[in-house]
Each structure stands twice: as structure tokens, then as C-alpha cells.
Amino acid sequence: MTGVSADTLRYYEKAGLLDGVSRNVGGHRRFSSADLNGLRFVLKLRMTGMPIRDVRRYVELVRQGDATTDQRRSILQDHGDRIRQQMSELARCLEIVDVKLEMYDLGLSPTDEHDCTKKLASLLEGTLK
């Protein structure tokens, strides 16, 4: 349902990223929809580069209840900022890849001296923008 492997699920639970996944009589895991949404949120944090130990820390704070909301808020605020940074960094890199592609589409060798190459060099050196 979430695209993660059973092994990863078990690993996440053991690592403390999933809280209170209940079991049936035989001991098999039964994921409630709350478990599922917890997992989905954890996956969003992971997908955006939060290390497992930090996710664990966040999940621990959730378990500790309302007294920790301030800490959690600040964790998420910081993480949101990091995501925004990642996005702008990706945008910068994409620009460079696209300029390089533009060069290829103009049929230029990447070692040629040319306006486009210079633009690329400026971008790479960070002397532009």
C-alpha cells in the first residue's frame, strides 16, 4: 500500500519509527489506518532526507505527548526549511543541466569556447546570479 518492503517495515518498527503497531492473536502485524498514516508521514520525512535517528526522535516526542509539541514544531519548522533549501538547490542544479542540454541541442561540443559555455562556466563558478 505504501510501496515499502515488508523488511523495511520491520526495520522501521525495530528502529522506533513506527509506534504501537498492533498484532493479531498469532503475533502477525495488523496495520491500522492510524499506523498507516503514521508510516506515511514517516515516509515523507525520510523522502525529504531526514535521517532515521531524527525521525525516531520525532516519533519519541509524539509518544511523550503534549508536553513536547514545541520541540516537535521546531523540528518540523527546521525540516521544512531544509526542504525549501533542497528545492532551491535542485532548481540551481537543474538550470545548469538545462544549459548543458541547450549546448548539446545546439550541436556544440562541451569544450568549445562559446557564449553558452561561458554562461555555463559562470553558473558553475557561481560568478553569475
Add this chain to the structure above:
Amino acid sequence: MTGVSADTLRYYEKAGLLDGVSRNVGGHRRFSSADLNGLRFVLKLRMTGMPIRDVRRYVELVRQGDATTDQRRSILQDHGDRIRQQMSELARCLEIVDVKLEMYDLGLSPTDEHDCTKKLASLLEGTLK
């Protein structure tokens, strides 16, 4: 100059990510500005998640000259697409983090049933949007 460690530089060269870094008489590396821009481009690829083996492949194609421009163009096009995917994925995750933050800012426990919680659940389940 680029923020990468000397060890990483040596590792990248050994791995075939840097082409033709020249040496002085004593065998010490002397990075030309071309080397530097090559490195900077490699770093853009790495920063956007291209694995080292794929960067090596790209660099090998560059070394092989003009006959490989088509392959290189398609590599960069595919990679550009992946970057765009990453960016939209980050945007989706950021939206969810921001909704969660909104909940915290409203002073709600994340386990409360509420409009905002429902919005978050819809986002997590992907039933919305």
C-alpha cells in the same frame, strides 16, 4: 574552493569522475580551471542524486568525444526529468509538513479529529489532489 574534502577529491579521481587532473613535477595534483568546472558539474550531478557509477559513465562518454553526444544528451535529459520529479515530490512532502505545522500552530494535538487532521489524512492517503 568547492567545499569537498581532499579525500573525496582523490576518491572521485580514482573512481573516474574527474578526467585528466594534471600533476606538477612532484606528483601533486594541480587543478586547472577546466578541472575545477568539470568537478563542479560532477558535483551538481551528485547533489541531484546521480549515483557515482552513472557520473562515471557520463564522464567516460565525454572522454570518448563527439560520437557520444547523443547518449550524453539523453542521459542529461533523463536526469533533468528526475530532478523535476524530485522537486515536485519535495513540494508534495513540504505541503504535508506545512499542514502538520499549521496543526501545531493551532495548538492541536496531532491525534485530534479535526478539519486540519482530515486534510492531512487526505494528503497522506493521496485521496486528495
Add this chain to the structure above:
DNA sequence: CCTTGACTTGGAGCGCACTCCAAGTTTGTA
């Protein structure tokens, strides 16, 4: 010339995040 610090190499080690395995248990279908 001498010393100190930065460089060279090959190779070992590390942290992260899974991923796989073996041996045993539970579940669902015929």
C-alpha cells in the same frame, strides 16, 4: 640544509539504510 606541514598511494574502516537469511510459527485454502 632542516624541519614542518601538505601532499602521495593503497587499502582498511565506517555509517547509513536497508536487504537477506535461517529456523520456526501462523494462516488460509482444498
Add this chain to the structure above:
DNA sequence: TACAAACTTGGAGTGCGCTCCAAGTCAAGG
């Protein structure tokens, strides 16, 4: 009830990307 498939566990193994180390060489200031 039999049996295969899917689950359980602890722990070992894998791949990636560095990062560190030891032993030796080179470079620059006093």
C-alpha cells in the same frame, strides 16, 4: 487435517559514499 504460503525473530550481509590510516614523498620558510 494437511500443506503451502505468508508471517515471526535475531542477526548477518550488502552497497554506497565517503573517511581515515600508515608509510612514504614533496614543498616552502627560516
